[in-house]
Amino acid sequence: MTTEFSILGYALVAFLLYFFFSGLIWGAGYEFTPRKQIEVAGELLKLKEGMIVYDLGSGLGDVLIFFARKYKVKCVGIEVDPLKVMLTKLRISTDKELKRLIQIKRANLLSVDLREADAIYVFLYDKTGIMKSLKAKLVSDLKDDAKIASYWHPFPDCIPQVSSGRMRIYAKQSMI
Numbered sequence: 001m002t003t004e005f006s007i008l009g010y011a012l013v014a015f016l017l018y019f020f021f022s023g024l025i026w027g028a029g030y031e032f033t034p035r036k037q038i039e040v041a042g043e044l045l046k047l048k049e050g051m052i053v054y055d056l057g058s059g060l061g062d063v064l065i066f067f068a069r070k071y072k073v074k075c076v077g078i079e080v081d082p083l084k085v086m087l088t089k090l091r092i093s094t095d096k097e098l099k100r101l102i103q104i105k106r107a108n109l110l111s112v113d114l115r116e117a118d119a120i121y122v123f124l125y126d127k128t129g130i131m132k133s134l135k136a137k138l139v140s141d142l143k144d145d146a147k148i149a150s151y152w153h154p155f156p157d158c159i160p161q162v163s164s165g166r167m168r169i170y171a172k173q174s175m176i
């Protein structure tokens, strides 16, 4: 019994250490967008059934799950950390509708094809200058009428179309 407890204890500590410090391995920290702000993003992006939305750096999938449930949009989550990819897949695995609407891919967000996206959601740490690299990618990949929501960090040298608190919405055209 005691051995079982200590194995479980070590496993739990290892899981928690990985969860909170995996940013050191993948060069990407984790924090979730507060629910209220996800609601604001959905409204400002004017999401509608049938649209395709990408969350670049999807973490545990909170944004994807909210958008899929509320707006019935197709969602694609791109996440570099395999554990978060696995946990997100686990979260949606028991819900038929979420499984139909949400796709999760383990990849570097700078290397995925974004041509089909109608809207992009991001909440990324900008320590590595990722917002500048991502801006160039969005300009080259996205449809002309695509919109981008960024929580907390602005895209350099871009004026948002609309903003509410720390949520900024950009039109692709305003990034060029």
Ligand SMILES: C[S@@+](CC[C@H](N)C(=O)[O-])C[C@H]1O[C@@H](n2cnc3c(N)ncnc32)[C@H](O)[C@@H]1O
Binding pocket: 026, 027, 028, 029, 030, 031, 032, 033, 055, 056, 057, 058, 059, 060, 061, 062, 063, 078, 079, 080, 081, 084, 107, 108, 109, 110, 122, 123, 124, 125
């Ligand atoms: C601040 S969290 C945001 C999570 C979620 N989008 C949300 O708003 O609740 C950023 C996430 O982006 C992921 N990430 C950072 N850089 C990435 C990259 N280059 N490619 C894919 N995922 C990345 C991190 O692993 C982390 O899970």
